[in-house]
Amino acid sequence: MDNQFKIYSEGDSYILYDAGLLTQPSVQLFDRDYHTNQQAQQNNSPAESSPGIGRARVVYFHHEGRALVLKHYYRGGAVARILKDQYLGFSIEKSRAFKEWRLLKKMRKLALPVPDAVAAHVQKNLFFYRADLITEKVADSQTLADILSERKLPPEMWSKIGATIKLFHLHDIYHADLNARNILLTDDAEVYLIDFDNSYIRTGSASWKMANLSRLKRSLMKFKRSMSAFDFYAEDWSALLEGYK
Structure with a gap:
């Protein structure tokens, strides 16, 4: 399958694609x-877009029969005022997007x-470089944060979220920004993780895995404090941890 992975260049741009x-x-x-x-012309309405996840800005569109998501990479912190979306880098292979x-x-190869x-x-x-990423859109899905702003999840769903995170940890996948907006739940009760910017395969001490879970809990508590309605409770976290075991 790797022979389907190609690099195309156009001017000062490089595209890694499947x-x-x-x-x-x-x-x-x-x-x-x-x-x-394009979407305004076809549908007489603007493209479906989102303020994004973290610092990302995303646009949803269709191309060659596929529903896709375009993410542009933006910097965070004080340096964002100066560079905004530019990153220091000499190798395209070491770029955030690649x-x-x-x-x-x-x-995906690990299922x-x-x-x-x-x-x-x-x-x-x-x-410097600027970067973008196109992925397939997860059909019929919402972020965990959006769902909890509308309704409470049953314990078995929290358990499934925990079990899904455990799968990634078993393969030593470190998600650099595991939060309530980077977990998607589908209408068929499937769980996906998204937005792996700065993430990597992390070996060595397993302490980072508990820290990863703590990061998610802080995210949920932050939403709970900042929103008038957000259905997250202590028993929900207990169910997640039970599924993670």
């Missing part, structure tokens, strides 16, 4: 305005529940 999912790579595919205008794309492919990676884009100059 030829089994994308037949005609182009820089235009990573243009948010292009997708917005590394996330390749990690997603590894996880882990993540969206499939379609294409990664890096626009390079001498010292």
Whole structure:
């Protein structure tokens, strides 16, 4: 299957893509305005978009019969005021987008529940680059955060979330930003993890796995404090931990 993974270059841009999912790579595919205008012309309505997950900005669109998600990488912290979406880097293989794309492919090979990676884009100059990632959209899904703002989940669903996280940890997959917006639940009660920017395979001490769970709990508690309605309770976390065992 790896022989389907190809790199296409166009000017100062490099696209890593899966030829089994994308037949005609182009820089235009990573243009948010292009997708917005295309959908406006076809449907007389703007492209479906989202403020994104973490610092990401995402646009949903269809291409070659597939429902896709385009994510642009933005910086965080004080440096974002200066560089915004530029990253220091000399190697395209070490770029945020290429590394996330390749990690997603590894996880798919392990049959882990993540969206499939379609294409990664890096626009390079001498010292800096900008980056984007296109993945398949997880059909009929909502983030855990959005669901809990609407309704309470049954214990068995919390247990399934815990069991899913355990699967990733058994394969030493470290999710750098495990939070309530990076967990998707489908209408068929399937659990997916998304947004693996800065994530990697982490060996050595297992203490990071408990820290990973603690990060998720802090995220849930933060939503609980900041929202008037957010159905997360102590017994829910207990059910998640039970599923994780």
